[in-house]
Amino acid sequence: MKIPVNMITDDFNMNNNAFIEEAFTExxxxxxxxxxxxxxxxxxxxxxNGQIKLSGRKLTIKLGRLWEDVSPDIRKGIIQHLLKRLFKYKGAETLSMELYESFAKQMSEDAPVTQSDPILDEAFYRVNSKYFDSLLEKPNLKWGSRSTSKLAxxxxxxxxxxxxxIFKSGDIPRxxxxxxxxxxxxxxxxKYHRSGGKTYHHTSEFKHLEEQFEDFHKIDKDIKIFVKALPGRIKKRKKRGFFDYFL
Ligand SMILES: [Zn+2]
Structure with missing residues:
Protein backbone atom coordinates (compact mmCIF):
# COMPACT_ATOMS: atom_id res chain seq x y z
CA MET A 1 0.00 0.00 0.00
CA LYS A 2 1.32 3.42 -0.91
CA ILE A 3 0.84 6.06 1.74
CA PRO A 4 0.05 9.55 0.50
CA VAL A 5 2.83 12.08 0.78
CA ASN A 6 2.60 14.38 3.81
CA MET A 7 0.09 12.18 5.54
CA ILE A 8 0.08 12.88 9.23
CA THR A 9 0.43 9.72 11.23
CA ASP A 10 -1.72 9.52 14.29
CA ASP A 11 -1.39 5.86 14.96
CA PHE A 12 1.19 5.26 17.68
CA ASN A 13 0.95 1.55 17.16
CA MET A 14 1.49 1.55 13.45
CA ASN A 15 3.64 -1.33 12.39
CA ASN A 16 7.32 -0.35 12.42
CA ASN A 17 8.01 -1.51 8.90
CA ALA A 18 5.05 0.47 7.56
CA PHE A 19 6.10 3.52 9.53
CA ILE A 20 9.61 3.46 8.07
CA GLU A 21 8.19 2.84 4.62
CA GLU A 22 5.97 5.90 5.01
CA ALA A 23 8.95 8.00 6.05
CA PHE A 24 10.98 6.67 3.11
CA THR A 25 8.25 7.18 0.52
CA GLU A 26 7.88 10.83 1.44
CA ASN A 49 20.07 10.18 19.28
CA GLY A 50 19.54 7.53 16.67
CA GLN A 51 21.40 5.18 14.38
CA ILE A 52 20.67 3.60 11.01
CA LYS A 53 22.15 0.48 9.44
CA LEU A 54 21.58 -1.24 6.13
CA SER A 55 22.75 -4.80 5.63
CA GLY A 56 21.47 -6.37 2.43
CA ARG A 57 17.77 -5.65 2.57
CA LYS A 58 17.66 -5.42 6.32
CA LEU A 59 17.20 -1.84 7.38
CA THR A 60 17.55 -1.28 11.09
CA ILE A 61 16.88 1.97 12.87
CA LYS A 62 17.68 2.33 16.54
CA LEU A 63 16.45 5.25 18.57
CA GLY A 64 17.00 6.23 22.17
CA ARG A 65 14.28 5.17 24.60
CA LEU A 66 13.01 8.73 24.96
CA TRP A 67 11.68 8.52 21.41
CA GLU A 68 8.98 6.09 22.43
CA ASP A 69 7.10 8.97 24.05
CA VAL A 70 7.59 11.48 21.25
CA SER A 71 4.76 12.12 18.82
CA PRO A 72 4.95 10.00 15.64
CA ASP A 73 5.18 13.08 13.42
CA ILE A 74 8.34 14.22 15.10
CA ARG A 75 9.66 10.67 15.33
CA LYS A 76 9.18 10.38 11.60
CA GLY A 77 11.37 13.48 11.30
CA ILE A 78 14.39 11.83 12.92
CA ILE A 79 13.83 8.69 10.86
CA GLN A 80 13.85 10.83 7.72
CA HIS A 81 17.04 12.51 8.86
CA LEU A 82 18.66 9.11 9.25
CA LEU A 83 17.30 7.94 5.86
CA LYS A 84 18.53 11.17 4.31
CA ARG A 85 22.04 10.45 5.54
CA LEU A 86 22.01 6.80 4.45
CA PHE A 87 20.45 7.26 1.02
CA LYS A 88 21.98 10.68 0.33
CA TYR A 89 18.68 12.48 -0.07
CA LYS A 90 19.21 15.92 -1.59
CA GLY A 91 15.65 17.23 -1.76
CA ALA A 92 13.77 19.65 0.41
CA GLU A 93 13.04 18.91 4.03
CA THR A 94 9.67 17.45 4.92
CA LEU A 95 7.27 18.82 7.49
CA SER A 96 8.31 16.07 9.90
CA MET A 97 11.97 16.95 9.49
CA GLU A 98 11.19 20.56 10.33
CA LEU A 99 9.12 19.52 13.34
CA TYR A 100 11.98 17.36 14.50
CA GLU A 101 14.47 20.22 14.19
CA SER A 102 12.43 22.66 16.20
CA PHE A 103 11.84 19.92 18.74
CA ALA A 104 15.61 19.32 18.96
CA LYS A 105 16.23 23.07 19.35
CA GLN A 106 13.75 23.23 22.18
CA MET A 107 15.33 20.17 23.80
CA SER A 108 18.71 21.91 23.81
CA GLU A 109 17.24 24.85 25.67
CA ASP A 110 15.72 22.54 28.26
CA ALA A 111 18.56 20.03 28.46
CA PRO A 112 20.05 19.61 31.93
CA VAL A 113 23.69 20.60 32.32
CA THR A 114 25.41 17.94 34.35
CA GLN A 115 28.63 17.08 32.55
CA SER A 116 31.83 19.01 32.94
CA ASP A 117 35.57 18.57 32.91
CA PRO A 118 38.27 20.83 34.42
CA ILE A 119 40.20 21.40 31.16
CA LEU A 120 37.09 21.98 29.06
CA ASP A 121 35.43 24.10 31.74
CA GLU A 122 38.43 26.41 31.82
CA ALA A 123 38.39 26.65 28.04
CA PHE A 124 34.69 27.50 28.17
CA TYR A 125 35.15 30.29 30.72
CA ARG A 126 38.06 31.84 28.80
CA VAL A 127 36.22 31.72 25.49
CA ASN A 128 32.90 32.86 26.90
CA SER A 129 34.49 35.86 28.54
CA LYS A 130 36.70 36.83 25.58
CA TYR A 131 34.25 36.30 22.71
CA PHE A 132 30.75 36.19 24.10
CA ASP A 133 30.86 38.80 26.92
CA SER A 134 30.23 35.84 29.27
CA LEU A 135 26.67 35.75 27.99
CA LEU A 136 26.53 32.14 26.87
CA GLU A 137 25.11 29.64 29.29
CA LYS A 138 27.45 26.82 30.08
CA PRO A 139 26.66 23.67 28.06
CA ASN A 140 27.61 20.13 28.99
CA LEU A 141 31.30 19.73 28.27
CA LYS A 142 32.89 16.35 27.79
CA TRP A 143 35.66 14.46 26.06
CA GLY A 144 34.45 12.45 23.08
CA SER A 145 36.08 9.43 21.55
CA ARG A 146 39.69 9.36 20.38
CA SER A 147 38.71 10.50 16.93
CA THR A 148 40.89 12.06 14.25
CA SER A 149 37.98 12.66 11.90
CA LYS A 150 35.54 14.26 14.31
CA LEU A 151 37.62 16.71 16.28
CA ALA A 152 34.76 18.23 18.19
CA ILE A 166 43.47 13.50 21.03
CA PHE A 167 43.48 17.02 22.52
CA LYS A 168 43.49 15.87 26.12
CA SER A 169 47.24 15.57 26.60
CA GLY A 170 49.06 18.20 28.66
CA ASP A 171 51.31 18.99 25.66
CA ILE A 172 48.41 20.40 23.66
CA PRO A 173 48.42 24.21 23.58
CA ARG A 174 45.40 25.44 25.45
CA LYS A 191 21.92 27.30 15.97
CA TYR A 192 21.38 26.89 12.24
CA HIS A 193 19.96 28.68 9.30
CA ARG A 194 17.22 27.27 7.11
CA SER A 195 16.66 28.26 3.55
CA GLY A 196 15.00 26.56 0.59
CA GLY A 197 14.23 23.49 2.66
CA LYS A 198 17.88 22.98 3.56
CA THR A 199 19.74 23.41 6.80
CA TYR A 200 23.01 25.27 6.97
CA HIS A 201 25.34 25.06 9.92
CA HIS A 202 28.51 26.75 8.67
CA THR A 203 26.94 29.87 7.23
CA SER A 204 28.91 32.91 6.10
CA GLU A 205 28.03 34.54 9.42
CA PHE A 206 29.43 31.50 11.20
CA LYS A 207 32.65 31.60 9.18
CA HIS A 208 33.03 35.31 9.72
CA LEU A 209 32.70 34.90 13.49
CA GLU A 210 34.98 31.90 13.49
CA GLU A 211 37.73 33.99 11.95
CA GLN A 212 37.50 36.43 14.85
CA PHE A 213 39.24 33.88 17.02
CA GLU A 214 42.73 35.15 17.81
CA ASP A 215 45.34 33.57 15.49
CA PHE A 216 42.54 31.63 13.81
CA HIS A 217 44.49 30.79 10.64
CA LYS A 218 47.63 29.68 12.42
CA ILE A 219 45.81 27.53 14.98
CA ASP A 220 43.58 25.97 12.36
CA LYS A 221 46.65 25.08 10.28
CA ASP A 222 48.64 23.77 13.27
CA ILE A 223 45.75 21.52 14.31
CA LYS A 224 45.49 20.08 10.80
CA ILE A 225 49.23 19.34 10.76
CA PHE A 226 49.00 17.74 14.20
CA VAL A 227 46.06 15.53 13.23
CA LYS A 228 47.71 14.51 9.97
CA ALA A 229 50.80 13.33 11.81
CA LEU A 230 48.90 11.14 14.26
CA PRO A 231 49.31 7.40 13.77
CA GLY A 232 46.28 5.41 12.67
CA ARG A 233 44.49 8.43 11.33
CA ILE A 234 41.48 7.85 9.11
CA LYS A 235 42.35 9.19 5.66
CA LYS A 236 38.92 10.02 4.36
CA ARG A 237 37.03 12.54 6.35
CA LYS A 238 33.68 11.26 7.47
CA LYS A 239 30.63 12.88 6.04
CA ARG A 240 28.97 15.44 8.21
CA GLY A 241 26.05 13.99 10.12
CA PHE A 242 23.16 15.70 11.77
CA PHE A 243 24.41 15.25 15.28
CA ASP A 244 28.06 15.87 14.56
CA TYR A 245 29.47 19.11 13.40
CA PHE A 246 32.99 18.60 12.25
CA LEU A 247 35.65 21.14 11.79
ZN1 LIG B 1 31.11 23.19 12.94
Whole structure:
Protein backbone atom coordinates (compact mmCIF):
# COMPACT_ATOMS: atom_id res chain seq x y z
CA MET A 1 0.00 0.00 0.00
CA LYS A 2 1.32 3.42 -0.91
CA ILE A 3 0.84 6.06 1.74
CA PRO A 4 0.05 9.55 0.50
CA VAL A 5 2.83 12.08 0.78
CA ASN A 6 2.60 14.38 3.81
CA MET A 7 0.09 12.18 5.54
CA ILE A 8 0.08 12.88 9.23
CA THR A 9 0.43 9.72 11.23
CA ASP A 10 -1.72 9.52 14.29
CA ASP A 11 -1.39 5.86 14.96
CA PHE A 12 1.19 5.26 17.68
CA ASN A 13 0.95 1.55 17.16
CA MET A 14 1.49 1.55 13.45
CA ASN A 15 3.64 -1.33 12.39
CA ASN A 16 7.32 -0.35 12.42
CA ASN A 17 8.01 -1.51 8.90
CA ALA A 18 5.05 0.47 7.56
CA PHE A 19 6.10 3.52 9.53
CA ILE A 20 9.61 3.46 8.07
CA GLU A 21 8.19 2.84 4.62
CA GLU A 22 5.97 5.90 5.01
CA ALA A 23 8.95 8.00 6.05
CA PHE A 24 10.98 6.67 3.11
CA THR A 25 8.25 7.18 0.52
CA GLU A 26 7.88 10.83 1.44
CA UNK A 27 11.54 11.34 0.64
CA UNK A 28 11.71 9.09 -2.40
CA UNK A 29 8.23 8.85 -3.96
CA UNK A 30 9.74 7.38 -7.15
CA UNK A 31 11.52 4.53 -5.45
CA UNK A 32 10.21 1.18 -4.35
CA UNK A 33 10.62 0.31 -0.74
CA UNK A 34 11.92 -3.24 -0.74
CA UNK A 35 13.55 -3.28 2.66
CA UNK A 36 12.80 -5.38 5.64
CA UNK A 37 12.76 -2.52 8.10
CA UNK A 38 12.80 -2.59 11.85
CA UNK A 39 12.65 0.11 14.46
CA UNK A 40 14.17 -0.57 17.86
CA UNK A 41 14.48 1.51 20.98
CA UNK A 42 17.65 1.26 22.94
CA UNK A 43 18.60 2.54 26.37
CA UNK A 44 22.17 2.65 25.10
CA UNK A 45 21.57 5.95 23.29
CA UNK A 46 21.66 9.15 25.14
CA UNK A 47 18.74 11.50 24.79
CA UNK A 48 17.35 11.79 21.32
CA ASN A 49 20.07 10.18 19.28
CA GLY A 50 19.54 7.53 16.67
CA GLN A 51 21.40 5.18 14.38
CA ILE A 52 20.67 3.60 11.01
CA LYS A 53 22.15 0.48 9.44
CA LEU A 54 21.58 -1.24 6.13
CA SER A 55 22.75 -4.80 5.63
CA GLY A 56 21.47 -6.37 2.43
CA ARG A 57 17.77 -5.65 2.57
CA LYS A 58 17.66 -5.42 6.32
CA LEU A 59 17.20 -1.84 7.38
CA THR A 60 17.55 -1.28 11.09
CA ILE A 61 16.88 1.97 12.87
CA LYS A 62 17.68 2.33 16.54
CA LEU A 63 16.45 5.25 18.57
CA GLY A 64 17.00 6.23 22.17
CA ARG A 65 14.28 5.17 24.60
CA LEU A 66 13.01 8.73 24.96
CA TRP A 67 11.68 8.52 21.41
CA GLU A 68 8.98 6.09 22.43
CA ASP A 69 7.10 8.97 24.05
CA VAL A 70 7.59 11.48 21.25
CA SER A 71 4.76 12.12 18.82
CA PRO A 72 4.95 10.00 15.64
CA ASP A 73 5.18 13.08 13.42
CA ILE A 74 8.34 14.22 15.10
CA ARG A 75 9.66 10.67 15.33
CA LYS A 76 9.18 10.38 11.60
CA GLY A 77 11.37 13.48 11.30
CA ILE A 78 14.39 11.83 12.92
CA ILE A 79 13.83 8.69 10.86
CA GLN A 80 13.85 10.83 7.72
CA HIS A 81 17.04 12.51 8.86
CA LEU A 82 18.66 9.11 9.25
CA LEU A 83 17.30 7.94 5.86
CA LYS A 84 18.53 11.17 4.31
CA ARG A 85 22.04 10.45 5.54
CA LEU A 86 22.01 6.80 4.45
CA PHE A 87 20.45 7.26 1.02
CA LYS A 88 21.98 10.68 0.33
CA TYR A 89 18.68 12.48 -0.07
CA LYS A 90 19.21 15.92 -1.59
CA GLY A 91 15.65 17.23 -1.76
CA ALA A 92 13.77 19.65 0.41
CA GLU A 93 13.04 18.91 4.03
CA THR A 94 9.67 17.45 4.92
CA LEU A 95 7.27 18.82 7.49
CA SER A 96 8.31 16.07 9.90
CA MET A 97 11.97 16.95 9.49
CA GLU A 98 11.19 20.56 10.33
CA LEU A 99 9.12 19.52 13.34
CA TYR A 100 11.98 17.36 14.50
CA GLU A 101 14.47 20.22 14.19
CA SER A 102 12.43 22.66 16.20
CA PHE A 103 11.84 19.92 18.74
CA ALA A 104 15.61 19.32 18.96
CA LYS A 105 16.23 23.07 19.35
CA GLN A 106 13.75 23.23 22.18
CA MET A 107 15.33 20.17 23.80
CA SER A 108 18.71 21.91 23.81
CA GLU A 109 17.24 24.85 25.67
CA ASP A 110 15.72 22.54 28.26
CA ALA A 111 18.56 20.03 28.46
CA PRO A 112 20.05 19.61 31.93
CA VAL A 113 23.69 20.60 32.32
CA THR A 114 25.41 17.94 34.35
CA GLN A 115 28.63 17.08 32.55
CA SER A 116 31.83 19.01 32.94
CA ASP A 117 35.57 18.57 32.91
CA PRO A 118 38.27 20.83 34.42
CA ILE A 119 40.20 21.40 31.16
CA LEU A 120 37.09 21.98 29.06
CA ASP A 121 35.43 24.10 31.74
CA GLU A 122 38.43 26.41 31.82
CA ALA A 123 38.39 26.65 28.04
CA PHE A 124 34.69 27.50 28.17
CA TYR A 125 35.15 30.29 30.72
CA ARG A 126 38.06 31.84 28.80
CA VAL A 127 36.22 31.72 25.49
CA ASN A 128 32.90 32.86 26.90
CA SER A 129 34.49 35.86 28.54
CA LYS A 130 36.70 36.83 25.58
CA TYR A 131 34.25 36.30 22.71
CA PHE A 132 30.75 36.19 24.10
CA ASP A 133 30.86 38.80 26.92
CA SER A 134 30.23 35.84 29.27
CA LEU A 135 26.67 35.75 27.99
CA LEU A 136 26.53 32.14 26.87
CA GLU A 137 25.11 29.64 29.29
CA LYS A 138 27.45 26.82 30.08
CA PRO A 139 26.66 23.67 28.06
CA ASN A 140 27.61 20.13 28.99
CA LEU A 141 31.30 19.73 28.27
CA LYS A 142 32.89 16.35 27.79
CA TRP A 143 35.66 14.46 26.06
CA GLY A 144 34.45 12.45 23.08
CA SER A 145 36.08 9.43 21.55
CA ARG A 146 39.69 9.36 20.38
CA SER A 147 38.71 10.50 16.93
CA THR A 148 40.89 12.06 14.25
CA SER A 149 37.98 12.66 11.90
CA LYS A 150 35.54 14.26 14.31
CA LEU A 151 37.62 16.71 16.28
CA ALA A 152 34.76 18.23 18.19
CA UNK A 153 30.98 18.41 18.07
CA UNK A 154 27.91 20.12 19.41
CA UNK A 155 24.77 18.10 20.08
CA UNK A 156 21.73 20.39 20.04
CA UNK A 157 19.48 17.86 21.69
CA UNK A 158 21.59 17.49 24.82
CA UNK A 159 23.35 20.89 24.71
CA UNK A 160 26.70 19.13 24.77
CA UNK A 161 30.09 20.16 23.45
CA UNK A 162 32.44 17.23 23.02
CA UNK A 163 36.10 17.31 22.06
CA UNK A 164 38.18 14.40 20.79
CA UNK A 165 40.54 13.00 23.40
CA ILE A 166 43.47 13.50 21.03
CA PHE A 167 43.48 17.02 22.52
CA LYS A 168 43.49 15.87 26.12
CA SER A 169 47.24 15.57 26.60
CA GLY A 170 49.06 18.20 28.66
CA ASP A 171 51.31 18.99 25.66
CA ILE A 172 48.41 20.40 23.66
CA PRO A 173 48.42 24.21 23.58
CA ARG A 174 45.40 25.44 25.45
CA UNK A 175 44.58 27.78 22.55
CA UNK A 176 43.76 24.69 20.47
CA UNK A 177 41.17 23.47 22.93
CA UNK A 178 39.85 27.02 23.24
CA UNK A 179 39.52 27.21 19.49
CA UNK A 180 37.65 23.89 19.25
CA UNK A 181 35.33 24.87 22.07
CA UNK A 182 34.81 28.29 20.46
CA UNK A 183 33.76 26.68 17.17
CA UNK A 184 31.22 24.48 18.93
CA UNK A 185 29.92 27.36 21.04
CA UNK A 186 29.25 29.24 17.83
CA UNK A 187 26.94 26.37 16.90
CA UNK A 188 25.21 26.72 20.26
CA UNK A 189 24.82 30.46 19.80
CA UNK A 190 23.84 30.58 16.14
CA LYS A 191 21.92 27.30 15.97
CA TYR A 192 21.38 26.89 12.24
CA HIS A 193 19.96 28.68 9.30
CA ARG A 194 17.22 27.27 7.11
CA SER A 195 16.66 28.26 3.55
CA GLY A 196 15.00 26.56 0.59
CA GLY A 197 14.23 23.49 2.66
CA LYS A 198 17.88 22.98 3.56
CA THR A 199 19.74 23.41 6.80
CA TYR A 200 23.01 25.27 6.97
CA HIS A 201 25.34 25.06 9.92
CA HIS A 202 28.51 26.75 8.67
CA THR A 203 26.94 29.87 7.23
CA SER A 204 28.91 32.91 6.10
CA GLU A 205 28.03 34.54 9.42
CA PHE A 206 29.43 31.50 11.20
CA LYS A 207 32.65 31.60 9.18
CA HIS A 208 33.03 35.31 9.72
CA LEU A 209 32.70 34.90 13.49
CA GLU A 210 34.98 31.90 13.49
CA GLU A 211 37.73 33.99 11.95
CA GLN A 212 37.50 36.43 14.85
CA PHE A 213 39.24 33.88 17.02
CA GLU A 214 42.73 35.15 17.81
CA ASP A 215 45.34 33.57 15.49
CA PHE A 216 42.54 31.63 13.81
CA HIS A 217 44.49 30.79 10.64
CA LYS A 218 47.63 29.68 12.42
CA ILE A 219 45.81 27.53 14.98
CA ASP A 220 43.58 25.97 12.36
CA LYS A 221 46.65 25.08 10.28
CA ASP A 222 48.64 23.77 13.27
CA ILE A 223 45.75 21.52 14.31
CA LYS A 224 45.49 20.08 10.80
CA ILE A 225 49.23 19.34 10.76
CA PHE A 226 49.00 17.74 14.20
CA VAL A 227 46.06 15.53 13.23
CA LYS A 228 47.71 14.51 9.97
CA ALA A 229 50.80 13.33 11.81
CA LEU A 230 48.90 11.14 14.26
CA PRO A 231 49.31 7.40 13.77
CA GLY A 232 46.28 5.41 12.67
CA ARG A 233 44.49 8.43 11.33
CA ILE A 234 41.48 7.85 9.11
CA LYS A 235 42.35 9.19 5.66
CA LYS A 236 38.92 10.02 4.36
CA ARG A 237 37.03 12.54 6.35
CA LYS A 238 33.68 11.26 7.47
CA LYS A 239 30.63 12.88 6.04
CA ARG A 240 28.97 15.44 8.21
CA GLY A 241 26.05 13.99 10.12
CA PHE A 242 23.16 15.70 11.77
CA PHE A 243 24.41 15.25 15.28
CA ASP A 244 28.06 15.87 14.56
CA TYR A 245 29.47 19.11 13.40
CA PHE A 246 32.99 18.60 12.25
CA LEU A 247 35.65 21.14 11.79
ZN1 LIG B 1 31.11 23.19 12.94
Missing amino acids: LFPERDFFYDADLKYSGRFKAL GYDYTTDTVSVST EWVDYLVYHELLHKKL
